[in-house]
Each structure stands twice: as C-alpha cells, then as structure tokens.
Amino acid sequence: MSDIAGGLSLNKKMHALPLDERKSLERIQDRVLWLSTRMIDHANRERENLDGLKVGGHQASSASMVSLMTALYFNYLDSEDRVSVKPHASPVFHAIQYLLGNLDKKYLTQLRTAGGLQSYPSRTKDPDIVDFSTGSVGLGAVAPLFAAATRRYIDAHFGARPHSRFVAIIGDAELDEGNIWEALADPATDGLGNVMWIVDFNRQSLDRVIPGIRIAQWRAQFEAAGWHVREIKYGSRLEEAFAKSGSEPFKKWFDDIPNEQYQSLFGLIPSEARVRFLEGAPVGAAEFLANYEDQELFEILTDLGGHNVDSLLEAFAECDSVTDRPSVVFAYTIKGWHLPIAGDPRNHSAQISESQINDLRSRVGLTSANEWERFEPGSAEDALCQARRVALARPEPAVEEKIAIPITTGVKGAGKSSTQEIFGRVLSEISRDEKIRPYLVTTAPDVATSTNLGGFINRAGVFHPEQRRRWNEDPILKWAEGPSGQHIELGISEMNLFSLLGQLGISKDLHDQSLIPIGTVYDPFVLRGLDAFIYSVYSGAKFIVTGTPSGITLAPEGGAHQSTITPSVGIELPGVVLIEPAYGQALDWLFCDAVAHVAGSKIDTTPDLRPNELAFYFRLTTRSIDQSPFANARERLGEATLRSQVLAGAYRLVDGRVALAKSEDFHAPTVHLVGCGAVMPEVLEAAAELANEGVIAHVVDVTSPGRLYGSWQRTLKQGIRTANTPSFPGAMRPIFTERAPIVSIHDGSSHALAWLGSALGAPQVAMGVDSFGQSGNIPDLYKIHDLDSGSIVNGALAALSLNS
Ligand SMILES: Cc1ncc(C[n+]2csc(CCOP(=O)(O)OP(=O)(O)O)c2C)c(N)n1
Ligand SMILES: [Mg+2]
Numbered sequence: 001m002s003d004i005a006g007g008l009s010l011n012k013k014m015h016a017l018p019l020d021e022r023k024s025l026e027r028i029q030d031r032v033l034w035l036s037t038r039m040i041d042h043a044n045r046e047r048e049n050l051d052g053l054k055v056g057g058h059q060a061s062s063a064s065m066v067s068l069m070t071a072l073y074f075n076y077l078d079s080e081d082r083v084s085v086k087p088h089a090s091p092v093f094h095a096i097q098y099l100l101g102n103l104d105k106k107y108l109t110q111l112r113t114a115g116g117l118q119s120y121p122s123r124t125k126d127p128d129i130v131d132f133s134t135g136s137v138g139l140g141a142v143a144p145l146f147a148a149a150t151r152r153y154i155d156a157h158f159g160a161r162p163h164s165r166f167v168a169i170i171g172d173a174e175l176d177e178g179n180i181w182e183a184l185a186d187p188a189t190d191g192l193g194n195v196m197w198i199v200d201f202n203r204q205s206l207d208r209v210i211p212g213i214r215i216a217q218w219r220a221q222f223e224a225a226g227w228h229v230r231e232i233k234y235g236s237r238l239e240e241a242f243a244k245s246g247s248e249p250f251k252k253w254f255d256d257i258p259n260e261q262y263q264s265l266f267g268l269i270p271s272e273a274r275v276r277f278l279e280g281a282p283v284g285a286a287e288f289l290a291n292y293e294d295q296e297l298f299e300i301l302t303d304l305g306g307h308n309v310d311s312l313l314e315a316f317a318e319c320d321s322v323t324d325r326p327s328v329v330f331a332y333t334i335k336g337w338h339l340p341i342a343g344d345p346r347n348h349s350a351q352i353s354e355s356q357i358n359d360l361r362s363r364v365g366l367t368s369a370n371e372w373e374r375f376e377p378g379s380a381e382d383a384l385c386q387a388r389r390v391a392l393a394r395p396e397p398a399v400e401e402k403i404a405i406p407i408t409t410g411v412k413g414a415g416k417s418s419t420q421e422i423f424g425r426v427l428s429e430i431s432r433d434e435k436i437r438p439y440l441v442t443t444a445p446d447v448a449t450s451t452n453l454g455g456f457i458n459r460a461g462v463f464h465p466e467q468r469r470r471w472n473e474d475p476i477l478k479w480a481e482g483p484s485g486q487h488i489e490l491g492i493s494e495m496n497l498f499s500l501l502g503q504l505g506i507s508k509d510l511h512d513q514s515l516i517p518i519g520t521v522y523d524p525f526v527l528r529g530l531d532a533f534i535y536s537v538y539s540g541a542k543f544i545v546t547g548t549p550s551g552i553t554l555a556p557e558g559g560a561h562q563s564t565i566t567p568s569v570g571i572e573l574p575g576v577v578l579i580e581p582a583y584g585q586a587l588d589w590l591f592c593d594a595v596a597h598v599a600g601s602k603i604d605t606t607p608d609l610r611p612n613e614l615a616f617y618f619r620l621t622t623r624s625i626d627q628s629p630f631a632n633a634r635e636r637l638g639e640a641t642l643r644s645q646v647l648a649g650a651y652r653l654v655d656g657r658v659a660l661a662k663s664e665d666f667h668a669p670t671v672h673l674v675g676c677g678a679v680m681p682e683v684l685e686a687a688a689e690l691a692n693e694g695v696i697a698h699v700v701d702v703t704s705p706g707r708l709y710g711s712w713q714r715t716l717k718q719g720i721r722t723a724n725t726p727s728f729p730g731a732m733r734p735i736f737t738e739r740a741p742i743v744s745i746h747d748g749s750s751h752a753l754a755w756l757g758s759a760l761g762a763p764q765v766a767m768g769v770d771s772f773g774q775s776g777n778i779p780d781l782y783k784i785h786d787l788d789s790g791s792i793v794n795g796a797l798a799a800l801s802l803n804s
Contacts, residue, residue, distance in 0.1 A: 016310055017075075024380045025309050028099065029070040030364045031375070033338055035095035035108065036062040038371065041357050043111045055112050056119070058088035060336035060347035061171070064202045064306075065089040068169055068331055069096060071312040072198075074384060079392050080164040082147055082510055084132035084140045086171045086200060087120035097128040099374055100389045108372055123506070124540045129394065131510065132168075132539070138177025139499070139535040141170040141197070145183050145326065146496075146503040147510055148192040149488075153463055154513045156483040157438065161511060165320070168197045172330075173205035175218060179532065182493040184225040188500070191226070191465070195326035196319045201306060202335035206348045209263045215330060228327040230318055232311045235303030241292075249284035254301075257281075265301060266334070266343025270294035277301060302343075306331030397512045403436055405596035407643070413584020413627045419620040419677075420548045422584040424452030426591050427518065431459055436516070439599060441504055443488040444520045445497045445529075449477060451520035451548050453487065461485035494529030497521055498545075502536025505543040505598075505615070516544075516598050523547030523619055524563035537575040537615050542598045544591075548620035550580075551747030552773040552781045553678040562773035567619060567676075567748035571706045575614035578706030582680040583630035586646045586703050591618070593647055617706070621678040621747075623778065629653055629684055633701075641734075648731040649708030653680070654687055656696035670696040670740040671796045674756060676705055679745050679787055686792035697796060700735055705746075705753060708732070712759045729759065736760050741799035743767060745792055763802035765795045 017025065040057030049055070065086060073096045077083065085093045094117050097103040107127060110116025118125045120135035132147070134140025144166035155161060174180065183189060203210050215231070222229050234242065242251045257277070265273045271294045278286050289297055305311045312331060319327035336342040339360070341350045352360070361371055375382040409429035413422050431437045440460065442453055449457075458478045463485035470480060490496050497519050503510070504517035526533065526547045536543070547570075552562045570578025579594070581587040594616035633653050634642050645651035653675075660668060671690065675683035683699055690697035702708060711731040719726025742764040744753035750768030757764025769785045782788045786795075 017313065020380060021075075021384075022309065024384050025070055025074055027381050028074050028375075028384065029066055029309070031099065031381070032070055032092060032095045033063055033066045034360060034364045034366065034371075035098065036066065036089075036091035037339065037352065037360060038357065039091045039095065039108055039111045039117075040351060042109050043113075044351055045354065047109065047113075056349065057091060057111060057351070058349065059339060059351055060341050060344075061086070061088040062090075062092045063337045063339050063342075064200050064333045064335045065092050065169060066337060067307040067309060068198055068200060068312060068333070069093070071309045071316070072167065072169070073100070073392070074388050075309070075313055076316050077165075077167070077392060079394055080162045082131040082144060082164055082166050084134055084144045084168040084170075085121050085130075086169050086174070087134040087137065087140065088171075089169070089200075090117065090119060090121045093121055093130075094126075094128065099385050100392065101374070101385065102389065103128045105372060123509075124538070133535070136531055136535060137171065137174045138179045139532060141168050141174050141177075141180060142183035142499055143503060143539075144168045144197075145189050145192065145195055146500045148195045148326075149189055149500065150503045150507055150515075151194070151511050152192065152465060153441065153488065153504075154507065154511050154515075156463070156465065157486075158513050161513075164194060164511075166192075166195045168195075170197060170199055171205075172199050172201045172203065172214075173210065175199070175214075176205075179495040179499070181221065181225075182495050183499060184222070184227070186491050186493060186496050188488055188490055188496070189326070191324055192326050193323035196316065197326070197328040199328060199330045200333050201330045202333045203259050203263060204335045204343075204345065204348070209260050209345050211259065218330070222328050226325050228319065228322040228325055229330070230315050230327065231330045231332070232305035232308070232315050233330075233332045234305050234311075235308045236310070237300045237303040238305075241300050244288075244291075246284070246288045249282045250288045253277075253281040253285045263343055263345060265298075266336075270298035273298050273301065302334060304332040304334060306333035307337055397508070400508075400514055402601040403439060403599045405430075405436060405592055405599055405601050406433070407592055408585075408588050409592060411584060411588050413587075416624040416626050417584050418622050418624045419581060419584070419587050419618075420452050420622050421624070422587050423546055423548065423591070423618065423620055424455050426588050427453070428455035428459060430592070430595060431456055436595070436599075437486075439514060439516045440518065441486050441488065441515050442518045442520070443490060443497060443500055443504070445490045445494055445525075446492045447520060447522055448487060448489060451522070451546060453520055457487045460487060462487045462489055494521055494525045495532045496529075498529040498532035498536050501543045501545060501615075502532065502539055502541045505536060505541025506539060509540075514600060516595055517542075518544045518546070520546045520548065522561065523550030523566050524561050526563070526566050526569065526617075530569065533576075533615075534573065537573060540614065542614050544594050544598060544616045544618065546618040546620055548618070549622040550619045551621065551678060552769055552785060552787075553621045553623045553747050553778060555778050555781050556775050558775035559773040562769075564749045564769045564773075567705060567746065567752035570617045570619065571709050571752060575612055576617050576706065577613050577615070577704060577710070578617050578619060579704045580619040580677040581646070581703045582625065582675070582677050582701055583627055585627075585630055585634070586701075587618070587620075589643050589646055590703060594618075619677065619748075623678045625678070625681050629680070645731075645735065646703045647707075649704040649706075649711065650674075650700055650702045650731065650735050652698055652735050653701040654684065654697075654699035656687065656691065656698040659687065659691040660694070660696050668694050668696045669800050670698070670738050671799055672698050672700055672736060672740055672742045672760075672762075673792065673796060674700040674702060674742055674744045674753065676702040676744075676746045676748075676753060678747050679782070682782060682787055682789045682792060683745050685789035686796065689789060689793050690796055693793075695796065695800070696740075698738075698740075702753065709755065712755070732759065741765075741796075741803040743792060743795045743799050745787060745795070747787065763799055765799040765802070767792065767795050
C-alpha cells in the first residue's frame with residue numbers, strides 16, 4: 001500500500017476509551033453498518049418497484065465511513081458542531097440519526113422515495129437536520145470551510161457565538177476536484193483552527209483503485225496551504241505486529257506495497273492473500289509473517305486505522321489542540337468494510353445478496369423480527385444513544401427583529417448613467433442606514449473595484465481577522481483591513497465566490513445570525529462558478545449576486561469576456577431571479593426589494609408574485625444610457641403603478657399609440673418591441689422609426705426576465721393542475737394589452753426571451769447574441785449581431801409579416 005508513507009508513530013499515546021464504552025461504540029458501529037446496508041438492500045430488493053429502475057445506494061462507500069461517523073457522532077461532536085457528510089454515505093448519516101432518536105423509523109424503508117430520505121444528504125429535503133447538502137463531489141467538502149469563514153466574520157461583527165467545530169467527512173477521490181484546492185488556497189480561509197476535514201482514505205473511487213502515491217502529494221499540498229495533516233494508518237492489530245521484534249521488513253513492505261496489489265488482497269482467500277502480499281517483499285518479511293496463521297495474518301493485513309475508534313478519537317483530539325490552522329485527517333479505511341464486497345475494485349455500486357444480508361443480520365445479533373429496532377431500552381448502547389441525543393440537541397434559534405428596508409434609496413440616475421454605476425451608488429446609499437449596514441457583507445473574486453463596490457468598501461472597510469496596517473494611502477479607494485470590515489475579498493476563484501455566498505446565505509441556520517450577502521463577479525464568469533452557484537441555491541442560501549459588466553455591450557473587452565448564455569442560466573435556475581434593468585430608478589427599486597427579501601423583511605407593497613425566490617442575480621452593464629425615457633414612463637403611469645410593474649418584471653416604456661397620435665391612425669399595424677437591459681436605446685430608436693412608418697410600436701422594458709417567466713410558468717402549471725384553460729399571467733396583462741406580434745431584443749442569447757410569443761399567443765422574432773463576440777465599439781458590435789435599430793426595425797417588419 002504505497003499510499004502509506006508516514007502514519008501514526010508506534011509510541012504515540014493512544015486515546016484509550018474505557019473498555020465498556022469502546023464495546024458499546026463497537027456495537028453501535030455494527031448497528032450503523034447493519035442499518036445503512038439494510039436500508040439500501042430493502043430499497044432495491046424488497047420495496048415495490050414501479051418503473052423497473054435500479055434504486056441504487058452505495059453499500060461499500062457507506063461501510064467505509066461507518067467507523068468514522070460512529071466515533072464522531074457517538075463520542076466526539078457536540079450540539080454546536082456542524083458536519084458535512086460525503087454524499088454516498090447518506091444512509092450512514094440517517095442510520096445514526098435514527099439511533100439517536102432524531103428520525104422516525106418509517107424513513108428507514110423510504111430511502112430514495114419521494115418525500116423520503118434523499119439519496120444524498122439534503123438540507124432542504126431530508127426529514128432530519130442536515131447541516132450541509134452534498135452530492136456534487138468537492139462542493140459539500142469545502143462548505144464547512146466557508147461556513148467557518150462565515151462564523152469568523154460573524155463572531156467579529158456580532159460577538160462570539162458558542163464555539164463550533166466545522167467538520168467535513170469526504171471521499172478521497174473528492175480531492176481530485178479543483179474547487180477543493182481553490183478553497184484551501186484562498187487567504188479568506190487561512191487560519192481556521194475550528195475546521196477538520198476527515199478524508200475517508202479507502203484508495204478507491206468509482207471506477208478504480210486510485211493509482212500512484214497520492215498521500216505524499218496531498219500531504220504536501222495541504223501543508224503548503226498551511227494545514228495541519230494527520231494520518232491514521234494502522235489499526236491496533238497492525239500496531240501490535242509492528243511492535244514485535246523482527247517486524248521491520250514487514251512494516252517496510254506494508255508501507256511500500258503498491259496500492260493496486262494491496263487492494264487485490266481483499267478478493268482472495270487468506271492463504272492466497274499471504275502469497276500475493278509477499279510478492280516483491282524484502283527479505284525477512286516472509287519469515288516474520290510465518291509466525292501468523294493465514295486467517296490471523298489476513299485480519300492483520302486488513303486492519304486499517306480508519307476503523308479503529310480509539311485511533312480516530314485520538315487524532316480528532318490532536319486536531320482540536322491545533323487551533324491556529326485547519327486540520328485534515330487521512331483515515332485509512334476499507335471501502336465495503338466488514339461486507340463481502342470489501343476492497344473489491346468494482347464495489348462502488350455493488351450490493352450484497354439476500355443470503356449475505358441474512359448472514360450480516362445474524363452476525364450483528366438481529367433477527368427479521370427486530371432488524372429495524374433501536375437498541376434495547378436499558379442497554380448500555382441505548383443509554384449512550386440517549387445521552388448523545390441530548391448532547392447533540394440544537395438550541396432554539398434566537399428570534400431576530402426584522403430589519404426595515406426602504407423601498408427606494410432615492411438614487412435615480414440623471415442624464416446618462418449605467419446600471420453598474422447605479423448599483424454602486426444604491427449599495428452605498430443603503431449602507432448609510434445604520435439599521436441595515438451591520439448586516440451587509442460584500443464579497444468579490446478580485447473584481448470589487450471594477451464592479452463598483454469601491455463606495456461601499458470605502459465606507460465599510462475590508463474584513464480581516466486582525467487589524468492590518470495600510471501601506472497605501474490611495475485617496476479614491478481606502479482599502480482598510482480589519483475585523484470590522486464588511487467586504488470579504490477573495491482571490492480569482494468564482495467557485496469560491498459562490499461557495500462563500502452559499503454559506504453567508506444560510507448564516508441564520510448555521511450560526512443563528514442573519515446577513516445580507518452581496519457578491520459581484522464579471523458576468524461571463526458566473527459560469528465559472530456555476531456548480532457552486534447551483535449548489536448554494538439548492539442548499540437554500542439567500543443572497544444577491546451582481547454579474548457585471550455583461551454581454552457584447554462590454555464591447556472592447558472582446559469575445560472572451562462577453563457573456564451570452566448567462567440570462568438563460570439565470571432564468572432557468574430554480575430559486576434564482578434574473579434581474580436585468582435598463583434604468584437607474586428601476587434598479588434601485590429592484591435592489592431594495594431584493595435586499596428586503598434576503599433580509600427576510602417583506603415590503604408591504606411588494607406584489608406577492610415570488611414564491612421560492614432565494615438568490616437575486618442582477619445582470620448589469622457599464623453602458624451609460626439616457627434616463628429620460630424612464631422619467632417619461634413614470635409620468636405616464638404614475639410612480640406606484642410603474643414600481644409594481646418593474647418589480648413584477650416588465651412595464652411599457654413607450655405607448656406606441658401616443659407616439660403615433662398625430663396621424664390618429666388607430667388601425668395601424670401594431671408590434672411589441674420587448675427589450676431588456678443595455679439595448680434599450682436601440683429599441684427606442686427602432687420604435688421611433690417604426691412610428692414614422694405608421695406602425696404602432698409599443699416598447700416594453702423587461703426588468704426581470706426571471707420573474708416574468710416564473711409568473712408565466714406558475715400560471716400555466718395552475719391551469720394544467722386544475723385542468724382549466726391557463727389564464728394570461730397577471731404580470732403581463734396590463735402591459736401587453738393588444739395581441740400583436742413581438743420582437744424581443746436582448747444582449748444575450750436570443751433564446752432567453754424566445755418564450756414570450758408562446759406566453760402571449762403571438763408570433764415572435766427573437767433577436768439576441770447567438771455567436772461569440774469580438775472586440776469593437778458598441779455600434780459596430782450591435783451591427784454585427786443585428787442589435788442596431790435598423791435590424792430591430794427589420795425584425796419588427798418580419799414579425800408583422802408572420803402575423804398576416
Ligand atoms: C462532481 C461529481 N462528479 C462525479 C460524481 C459521481 N461520483 C459519485 S461518487 C464518485 C466516486 C467518489 O469516490 P470517493 O470520493 O473516493 O468515495 P468512495 O466511493 O470511495 O467512498 C463519483 C465519481 C459526483 N457525484 N459528483
Ligand atoms: Mg474513495
């Protein structure tokens with residue numbers, strides 16, 4: 001096993017448990033193994049199967065973690081600790097929650113059913129309390145690290161909470177994911193002594209035995225990032241053997257044997273295992289091992305430290321004593337431990353047979369009659385479960401006063417302004433309010449200043465656990481770092497941005513403190529952090545993210561920076577609301593509303609059109625545009641109506657009839673020009689040209705494609721579920737008063753708004769950016785991508801011809 005390079009030194013003091021307690025833990029461990037294995041077995045073999053699909057579940061991956069998790073939950077953790085569990089060990093987690101009395105028995109036979117236990121731990125869907133969702137490997141692993149960073153921030157700003165330890169139990173193959181190393185490398189995660197990762201080091205991934213000597217490399221990588229590293233390699237029987245005289249060649253070979261060769265021992269009978277183990281061994285090893293019978297030797301060779309509760313607890317205690325940096329424990333385990341599929345390279349999705357289940361049941365002392373029971377009342381194990389239930393019970397969260405958020409900051413934008421600039425001013429204004437400011441926290445992956453967070457940073461400072469001296473007296477941007485700072489600066493990792501936002505966004509749940517997290521990122525690079533974005537919203541996080549600048553409108557920056565598919569992503573992601581206003585005041589209203597929603601303080605006048613909104617994604621631009629058309633619309637519609645339409649997702653910016661009033665031709669052909677964001681000047685120009693041609697061209701400004709699409713879908717679904725004719729979505733009714741052809745115009749993929757025609761039952765020409773961009777100026781690029789006013793006019797004529 002070449003992945004064994006160092007390990008527990010033989011003379012290290014063991015964390016020896018009293019014998020009774022160890023025996024109880026071992027019995028609990030057996031029961032956890034049984035319940036997790038049987039849960040999967042039942043789901044696949046006994047439960048009625050209506051669709052013929054294999055239900056699945058991972059018995060081997062679960063068995064690998066049984067000892068680790070028994071040690072954690074039945075001895076180590078306390079109620080303030082927060083734990084992330086490797087995705088495919090979810091059955092182990094639920095088995096433990098059941099034994100602790102936190103999960104009803106009925107769920108044991110509902111693994112992977114709708115409304116039952118989720119395949120992978122889920123904060124939002126599982127019936128028991130899950131601290132961190134997991135599933136996409138790597139993401140759940142780093143979540144506790146960002147949670148600890150969040151706690152450090154909260155302690156510095158709101159007073160220290162009771163001490164928590166943030167634990168991640170992760171699969172060794174999760175270390176292949178780049179986001180792990182991005183998280184470790186960021187200074188924002190430096191020095192978090194309350195973090196412990198436990199790597200379930202079974203040397204297997206999904207397909208294979210992991211080749212090569214990885215432990216040395218990983219150790220070096222963690223250490224380079226400033227982590228404390230601990231290995232738990234040998235079980236007690238191996239330790240005993242190594243303590244005997246003459247054992248050196250055996251120990252050396254145990255450390256040097258290639259992973260694949262070691263792993264192949266598990267499939268052999270004991271006599272074959274001896275021969276296989278000794279292939280390539282140094283002189284003296286065979287002689288030393290001749291002292292052991294085949295069976296005994298097999299047990300010694302497969303006795304790894306990750307299944308030794310004493311060794312585990314001793315390592316955890318060592319990590320607790322390291323308080324100035326995070327710790328990682330490499331716990332050597334066996335995938336499929338104590339199951340017939342142990343160590344088999346093909347065991348990832350293997351399940352043991354009915355007769356093997358029967359054997360396991362009797363081995364753990366159960367029968368078919370009591371196989372799902374908890375421990376006998378009055379037994380030592382039952383007493384331990386009860387005591388641990390009490391020790392792990394979560395305190396009631398504090399009731400927080402709702403923060404009052406104004407419906408506007410008063411920032412409007414006069415003359416010409418860009419939404420990015422307005423965003424910076426609005427945020428700065430909000431942060432003037434001393435009742436709101438404490439809760440605001442911003443973060444950016446090295447783009448804070450170029451996304452207009454400068455004003456906020458000047459006022460609120462940059463977070464650092466210690467007060468730092470400023471070496472640069474820049475009069476424009478103060479970069480004052482210290483514990484009271486409210487901006488968390490990250491290195492260039494969009495994965496880290498969304499991972500951190502995800503943790504800041506569940507701060508009430510995990511740290512009993514609400515925050516209003518706001519992140520900024522260049523819009524094209526939203527996609528670089530997309531998996532973490534999805535993960536965070538899937539986990540129930542509430543936050544605001546601003547993608548700016550966006551689209552081909554950031555013209556000279558060129559194709560590598562021009563986002564096209566981000567609007568579709570924002571519209572399609574559940575829980576995310578894509579907001580792309582064109583004008584300053586609309587942005588101000590929408591932003592205040594989003595802040596109120598994230599803060600949990602609903603503004604009375606907000607239309608309740610938004611179930612399940614969690615994250616607010618503002619797609620903004622650096623293009624300055626004339627603000628007067630919005631002022632005209634405000635005059636025409638009245639501020640209250642306009643605001644409620646802006647919040648609902650769209651309003652009519654120009655009434656084409658008014659523009660045509662001179663000719664008084666009310667029977668003229670009619671078209672809706674539906675624009676979104678930065679392209680509005682070209683849309684207005686096209687409308688004016690069409691009016692000159694005698695066409696009634698209404699201009700609609702879609703302020704939130706996400707909210708508009710959501711309300712359409714809800715209306716449709718309502719119709720489908722009640723088998724009624726779907727009604728026209730309320731948000732669209734006052735805006736699209738005539739059924740007329742539609743032209744949608746967007747600095748984003750044409751697809752993002754292409755559903756409007758279906759929603760309105762009218763022909764549509766969808767115009768947008770459907771090829772990669774290039775450097776240029778806005779007029780040239782709009783021309784190349786047919787977003788200039790002439791192309792929009794032609795689009796309108798095409799739409800009118802579709803209608804005839
Ligand atoms: C991002 C991502 N890619 C792929 C998968 C599919 N997958 C699930 S488990 C697994 C192997 C994990 O190996 P390891 O983390 O070592 O856990 P073990 O099965 O050994 O317990 C893979 C590739 C996934 N869940 N997430
Ligand atoms: Mg593994």
